[in-house]
Structure formats: structure tokens, C-alpha cells
Amino acid sequence: MLTFQTPPTLQLSFAPKQSPQIAFSSKNASLALQNSNNNQLIQSLCKQGNLKQALRILPNESKPTQQTYEFLILSCIGRNSLSDGLDVHRHIVENGFDQDPFLATKLINMYSHFNSIDNARYVFDKTRERTVFVWNALIRALALAGRGEEALSLYGQMNQNGIPSDRFTYPYILKACVSSSYSSISLLHKVKEIHGHILRHGFESHVHVATTLVDVYARYGYVAQAAQLFDEMPERNVVSWSAMIACYAKNGRPSEALELFREMIAKTQSDVPNSVTMVSVLQACAALAALGQVKLMHGYVLRRGLDSILPVINALVSTYAKCGCLEIALRVFDRMNRRDVVSWNSMISGYGLHGFGVEAVQVFRRMIGSGISPSSITFVSVLGACSHIGLVDEGKKLFKSMVSQHGIFPSAEHYACLVDLLGRAGRLEEAIRIIEEMRIEPGPTVWGSLLGACRIHCNVELAERATHRLIKLEPTNAGNYVLLADTYAEAKKWDEVSRVKKLLEAQGLQKVPGCSWIEIKKKIYSFISVDEINSQIEQLHALLVQLVMEMKEKGYVPETKFVLYELDQSEKEQIVLGHSEKLAVAFGLINTSKGETIRISKNLRLCEDCHSFTKFVTKFTERDILVRDVNRFHHFRDGICSCGDYW
Template identity: 70%
Template sequence: MLTLRPSQPISLPTPPPVSRLNRSANRPPSCSLTFNHSTSPATATEVSNNQLIQSLCKKGDLRRALSLLSQESNPSQRTYELLLLSCSRNRSLPNGIAVHRHLSLNGFDQDPFLATKLINMYSELDDLQSARRVFDEIHDRTIFVWNALFRALTLAGYGEQVIELYKRMNERGILSDRFTYTYVLKACVAAEGGTVLFKEGKEIHGHILRHGYEDNVHVMTTVVDMYARYGCVGYAERVFGEMHDKNVVSWSAMIACYAKNGMAYEALELFREMMAEECADNAPNSVTMVSVLQACAALSALEQGRLIHGYILRRGLDSILPVVSSLMTMYGKCGKLDVAQHIFDRMDVRDVVSWNSLISGYGIHGFGEKAIDIFREMIRSGTSPSPVSFVSVLGACSHAGLVEEGKALFDSMAKEHGIHPNVEHYACMVDLLGRANRLDEAAAIIQGMRIEPGPMVWGSLLGSCRIHGNVQHAERASDKLFQLEPKNAGNYVLLADIYADARMWDEVKTVKKLLETRGLQKVPGRSWIEVKRKIYSFLSVDEINPQIEQLHALLLELAREMKEEGYTPPTRIVLYDLDVQEKESILLGHSEKLAVAFGLINTSKGEAIRITKNLRLCEDCHSMTKFISKFTSREILVRDINRFHHFRDGVCSCRDYW
């Protein structure tokens, strides 16, 4: 018996010559599992060897299967299929090439069925060049062969190539099936360099409708997912709403669409609707749970999250790593770091995502040193950090003001871990230095970047300039941002705030005029609070809430108490041309103040109040919430777009560094 290492190809003898003419004459018009490649009855030995090779492949013994192949003169199509599958499972490209060579010499080089298996094998072994060569050399390109290449290219991120091939296939009159549509739709969001093929995706959606696939649940679910990834929530809603049949994947895709596009409340509402219609086909799975937990995390909906956690335990989904990591993230973002840590400690198996969830949790709460300790523990455990790991730990350094530690970690990325910084990492470094008022160093980081900075990096610099009132760097950053994101009103508002702090009123008017001329509106401040398992939403200067008069009365009373202690509201941050009293009224109408007042009125004495804000916490809200926590003896947790603020006894956990 010949022995060899799993990655070492066996030297297979050349099969006996076979008449190509006879093989072509006996080949059926399309691929078939019963493809007969012999003009004479197989001997008992040949049948026995084929069965033995197939059995060894199923058992995972590729070495012995290949040894027997060298003795087999007439392998069957099924034998080759299982050998190729076994090569994929064993990650053995050399042996896969050897099997490919053997089947070609044995007359199977034009078998469409085996061509699909070869393309799949080469794709899974990261040899796209060979996969494409198999496709190019096969004469009878059935839809299965096309689909195999579409799948391979889509998985590798070559979406544009898939679309070009799809057009060629249509020109040749080959009809698509549901797998074709699934792959090409996914290709539209998997194009090279992150290119968005929105126009092509809509065209393929049209093809689907014209060819009668609008009732195919698998195809239409992929359409929903495609629009979700484009951020086109309205399109996704329409497709989902028109689906006659929905399965758990359909529901999960739409829930994920809401969760990933900043519509967490809608995600939870749809999940409730799904549960109301629950049957065998619609029972939520692990993918559903991940999206729902993301929605709970986005809203700091702790009680909702606890209910979901109970459901996960009852369904036995608590052993699935993505679900467990999402649970940790949810508890961390709801202010229950101790629970997140407890879940992590009880995990039998941890992947890098689990570690990242814990690092990020400590980071957003301002525990930078603890986050760094966990990062180092992860490396000691043998888990290699991912690019996301560095985003999490650098963000933790930024929130805690750990500049030197952050710089050392950034330098270690390429030197120690072979990870080259991307735009997110540079944005973290600019944020780290900028928050520490080392704006010249932050600008130097941008100047030295080997890749284009992009809006994320310049946005980090502009945000830091807002904190420290640096006009010079702010003007440079905003010039870049106005070019890169001409319709992002937030950048104009930030620059106007910076000018207002510097009392440059003419410049404030100029920026406001730009906003008006370009028809842009500031994203309104919005806050959420969970009370008795229900989510309540507040907009700044909200007059719709039925308790609005009570909320205003309470806030006015609290503001009066603060003024008696010497507090003066920072009315300069209101950019409208109004008198002082009107500006103070606008400040009192900020969404987070309304949410705090609502929590004080509608929760039990001593109960913690948890609020989520879609923007950075403003100076006045921060000061007033500190006062309220002391005046009412309440713990108040506010998570803004950057980090967590724990208010207790008149002190914030951020130490006024945010």
C-alpha cells in the first residue's frame, strides 16, 4: 500500500487509451448521475474497486482512496465525484489536480456534471484560475456549469465578472433557474472594490418577474436581501410585502434589513409579527436571533433582550457562536457588562468574534485598560486578532484617552500580526489623537496615509475639532467632506457649531445658507427608552407625546433647580437667531431630556433609566443629566453614537471626556 501525506499528490498511472468517438456516441445529451462510460459490462473487480473507493471517500480516507484509484482501470462518474469532494474537504489542491488529470485522460473531460464538481472544488481550494479553465474548455455548458462558475466568482467577490458572464449566457439563449438568479443577485452586492451594482440588480429583478419566478420564495428572499444591502429599505419592504409565501429565511432577511439600516424598532415589530404567525417553517433560527439581538442592542432594550435570551435557551440556540456573541454585544450595549462577561466566561469555545464583542463592550463603556487586557489575553489564548479586533481595541483607547497605548497597538498591526491598516483603523487613530487635542498629530496621520482617507477619516478629524474648537483643522476637514459627501448635512452643522463657539457669526450664516441652498436638513436628534418592555421614541422638540405637558413641567422644574445652583445653559449651541428664553426652551426640548423625564415619571423609584441617542450627547444634556442623577438619586445610562455614559450621584463615567 502506497502511503503519502494528505497534501502530497499521488502519482497516478495513465489510464488505458479510450476511444473518444465511442465515448461521444454514448454520452447522453445532459449530465446524469447514471452516466455510462463503458462500452462493455463492468467486471466484478471494477465494481468492487469503485465501491471501495467511494466508501473510503465517504469515511474521509482520501489517502487509501487515491491509492486504489491508481489500480482502477475504469472509474465511474460517481467515483470521480466523491474523490473531488474528498479533495475539497481535505483542502488538498495537489491531489485535486491529480484526480482532474486522471479523469481527463480517462475520457471524462467533457462531462458537464463532473465539470461542475471540478469548478466547485477549485473554488473551495481558492484556485479560481483553474475553475475558469474548466469552464472555458467544456463544450456542453449546461445551466449547471454556468451556475457553478457564477457561484465560484460570487463567493470570491468578482461580482462584475458574474454580471458580464450572465449577459453572455442570456445572449446564447440559456434559460436561468432559481440558482442562477440567487448567485447573480448576490454578485450585485459582491462586486470588486465594494462597487455597488444597483442598476444591474434592478435589471435582474426585472428578469425574474418576466420569467415567472416572483412566487419562488428562495429567489425573492435573495431580492429582499439585495435591496437590504443597498440600504433601499423601501424596495425591500415592497418585495417582502408582495411575497405570497414566506419562510424563516424571508422573515430573517427583512428583520436584518431593518436592523442593519438603523430601523431597530421596526425590526422588533416585524419579529413580533413573525412570532404571531409562527409555524414549523417560520420558527426563528440562529440568523433571526442575531438580527433581533442587534435590534435590541441598538435600542438598549434590555427587557426585550432578556425575553429573546430566554427564547434562545428554550430553543437550544445558545451553543451557536454568532448567537452567543450577539448576546454579549446586546448585554454590553444595554449597560450590563457583568452579564456579557458571565456569558463569555461560560463559553466552551470562543472565536475571534466572541473576543471582539467583549473588547468592544468594555471599550464603549470607557474601560480602555480592561479592553486592552482582554485583547492581550485573546492573543495569549492562541486566537489571532482580526481587523475588527483592532477597530474595537483602538476605539477603546480613544474613549479612555489612552493615546500611547493606542499608538503602540496601531504600530503592532503590520509588524506583529500582518494586518495592514484600513480606513477604519486610520479613523480610529485620528479620533484617538483628536480627542486628546493632539490635532496636529492627527492631521499628520492623514497626510501619511497610503490609501485615500475618505469620509470616515475626515469626519473623525472634524468631530475632534468640534470638541476642541479648532477652526483651522475644521475648515480643512470640512472642505474635503463637502467634496466627498455633498449631501451630508451633519458636516455643515458641525462646522457651523465650531464657528459659533469661536463667535464667527458671519461664517455661521454662510454655512447655514449653504444648507438652505442645497436643500439639506440636519438629522433630527432622536432618543429611545424602554419602559415595561415597550419602546418609546422621542424627537427633539417633540410635541406629539401624550405626556408632553408633564415632561415639560418636570424639565422646567429641574432647570430652575440647576439655575439656583449657578448653572447657565449654553445657549450658544443653538444656531437660530432667537432670544435667550427661546433658545433655552429649544435646549429643554432635546430628545434625551424628554426621554429622561419620561423615565422619571413612568418607572419605579430607584429603577435605572436606560436611554439610547442617535447623535453625540450635547454639552447641556450631559450637564443636566448629571444634575438629575444627583437630584433624583437615580442611575441614568445614556448610550450616544460614540459611547456609554453612566450617570450616578452627579458624576458621569466618561469624566467629561467624550
């Protein structure tokens, strides 16, 4: 026999059955009931914010219906009041509606809204007639609450009980996979298993189900899988297109994202890009640092009237900053009439990216002053900004203020920023002490920051220690081995250099090739670092040789201390001359007009020789050169770099 029992988490305080003290007298209430149906009275009381009173009237004065309760549940959600929700639930039970599967679904959704999962499950457990709606509702609640495993096990039970899943079940189940704590390998296995179920039940061509599949594969980096699914979709809409564009944008394939966007516009009339599409498109432009593309997209945003949508403006701010145009980013930011924490974060990181640490901290303070609470990302941004310019004390203060003033507990990412801040400034001992005293597990980002700093300051011993940890944490990241090898090379420990190189090869890992690119007349040209000259870059190479020769007379000395081969000086110089950034600079010199800033992007940190080379080029050719490396911008002008040689 199922009876209503109050579980520990469901604290229903039974309201005293006294006559309500209300502006409405009971008489008025009865009258209203005679004239209209009770829903209207309840609704009007709810609209006045008087839900408690509505509930008091309910059993005495009227015969509530399913609809009445549905309305009451929705008002609790609208008013965001869990305690009212509990009251409504209690009334539902008292008035004999507790076995209504429709209301059970609504109650589960309500508890899900309040993230009160135990109560949602309680409703589920007490409901005898579990329709597919009831099952779906609880699966959804569990998936949204990050309890993926429970959602999946419920799905298993659903199958065992012979309840046929429907097209609504699968998007929830796929989300459950994402919100589970499976390791990525068993997760892929799980997603494939669910994918199999979807195929077996014939839901794969359903647009919502297929779009969710695309998204889930994309989230885990299975771009080819996602693309295949997308290609095979018999029906697509703006959401499917957006999901696929986002997939490319997020998985390091920005050109394909832009290509797909163009295809979307060309191929379909019905699927018009919306704000969500544009946010991903802008993200792709930012990844490419393609200022020309951003301006085109900005125009599109204006034409479509999407320029008042906050996430779109936020994306514009951060994209302009990432494309080297801090001025436009600031202009867009200044004109905003409403700003959320993301807007501020975008501007703070924009300043940081361009080496304006002091300004970034000022924006941070303005943000606090305007009453916006900083998020954990705010601190990553502002600490990163301090780190770029070496504001060590300011950064340390901000780090301390996280807990003391803002109640935000530093994550591994924040420690990574702090370690980077100290490490870059050469305070390696202090940095390692921070790591040793961390209360949470220092992840790869933390050791990575330390290793990066060791590489800059040529600290072999600590670099070995950091790499030792990193190899365990991310065994396939070739970058860690390379940083260690670079450190050995600078210390002239050639035996160690070759040992690390062999270690790399033995695991089939490869150094990520240096790649630089430049946008000329809205077209992107990319260059890869080469050890030898080929015909395609002959002209560029000739120009470089000539430049270097002339610059050497003016004092340029190629910096070759980090070349990973034990060669003589001229051979080393030959190698650094093939760096992709120099090729891009030469290409830029040839293909842009005098007075025009040359804008170059690079996938790695700028090497010291390219840095000093570019400084000389700006002095020598009287050109401005803007280089974005993997961390930040360098504004080269008249022989000086905005980073002040601190990067």
C-alpha cells in the same frame, strides 16, 4: 480540436507510474476489487487519508466510473487539498472523462472552493457540452470570488447562446451584482434589470429567488422595495422571514424588525425562528437599547435551545453591552465554553462602549494569550476603547503592533480610530500629520474623526479643512455641515454660521433632529428635540423648568455656547431645555421608581449642556442615570459621569 492543455495556473505534475509503496499490496487491492466495487476501495483509501495512493491504484487496477471521480473530487474538498484536486483532475483527463458535464460541474465547484477561478474557467472552456449546471457552476464561482462583472457577462453569454437560465441561476446572478464593483446607482439599475428578467421568466414567486431579491434590495437600503417583495411572496419560509427582519434591523428600523418577528411567531406555525433569525432580532434590540426586549428574547433563545449556538451567544454578549448591561454581557461571555474572534471582539467593544479602556486592553491581551488571532475589527474595537478614555500612548502602541506583530494592515477605519484618539486628546496637529502621511486614501471616516475633534476643541481652521474634504466625499451628509457650524458658533463667528446654514438649505439638506428614547415597562417612548413647547411635553417641560431653577441655586449653569442662533442667554437656555435627552430624563423621573436606574438612548453625541444637566440631576434627585449616546455610555451617579467629562 480541443485538447487538454495545461494553463499556466493549472500545474499538474504527472505522478511517476511506479508501483505504489503501500501497506495494501496490489494483490490485496485486486482482491478487494473482485469482492466489492472499486468505489469502496477508493473510498476506504480516501478515508485513511491516502488519496494519492488511491489515485495510483485507480488506472491500473480498476475501471473508474463517474461516481468514483465524483467521490474523489468531494474528498479533495473535504480534505481541503488543492494539490490532490489537481491530481484528480489530471486523472479525469487521462481517463477520458474530461467531457463529462457532470464532472465538469463538480470540478468547477471544487476549484471555486479553492478560490482557483482560472482553473474553474479552464474547465468550463474545455467542456463542449455545457449544460445549465456547468454555466451555473461558473457563474456561482465568479460571484463568490467577488468577480461579479465576469459572472454577469457570462450570464449575458448564456442568454446569447440560448441556454435557458433556471431558478438556480438567479440567486447566483443577484449575488454577482452585490459582488461587482458597480457604483450604487448603476448597481440598482443592474439589479432592476435582473429583476425584470426574473419576472419575464416567471421565477419571481420562487421562494429562493424572491428571498435573494429581498436581501439584495435590503443590502442597498431599498427597504420599501424589499418589504413590497416580501409582502407579495406567495410562499415564505424561515429564511424569507429572517431576510426581511435582517433588512429592518440593518437599515435603522429596529422597531419594525421586532414587529415582524412578533408577526412571524403569531402568523406561522411552520416557520419557526432559528438562530439566524434570532441574531437579527437581537441586533434590533441592540439598536433600540431595549434591555427589557433583550431579556424577553434571551428567554426565547433558551426555550428554543438556541443558547449553545456561537453566533447567538456572541450576539447576546454584544447586545447586553449595547443595552447598558455590561454585567450580564460579561456573565454570558464568562460562561462560554468556546469563544471565537467575534466573541472576544464583542467583549472588547463592550468594555470600550462603557468607558473601560483599561479592561478592554486586558481582554485584548487575554485573547492573544489564548491563541486567538485578532481580526481587523478587533483593532477597531480596542483602539476605540482607548480613544474613549484617552489612552493615547497605549492606543498608538497597539496601532503600531497591528503590522509588526499581527500582520494586519491598517485600513481607513483604523486610521480614523487613531485620528479620533489623538484628536479627542487635543493633539490635532499630530492627527493631521497622521492623515497627511497615510499611504491609503483617507476616507470620510478619517476626515470625520478629525472634524469631530475640531468641534470638541474649537479649531476653526482645521475644521474648515476637514469639512472641505468631507463635502466632496459625502455631499449629502448634513452632520458634517452641522459640526462645522457648531465650531463656528462656539468661536462666535456668526456670519460663518449663517453661511453654513444657507449652504445646508440650498442643498435641501436637514440637520438630523436629536432624538432620545426610553424603555418603560417594555414599551419604548421617544422624544424629539423641540425649540418650542407643545402640549404633549408640557408636563415634562414644567418639571424641567422647576428642576433647572432649583439646580441653578446649587450651581448649575446652562452651557449654551454651541447654540446655532445669535440670541440672548435666556433664549438660548430655552433652546437647550428642549433637547430630547432632557425630556427623556424628565419622563424617566416621573415614570420610574426611586432606586431604579433610568436608561436613556440618544441618536447623536450628548451635548455639553445635557451632560452637565444630567450630572446635576443625579446629584439633586439621588437617581442613577445611564445614557447611551451615538458613541458610548455615560453612567451618571451622584453628580459625576463615568466618562470623566471626556467624550
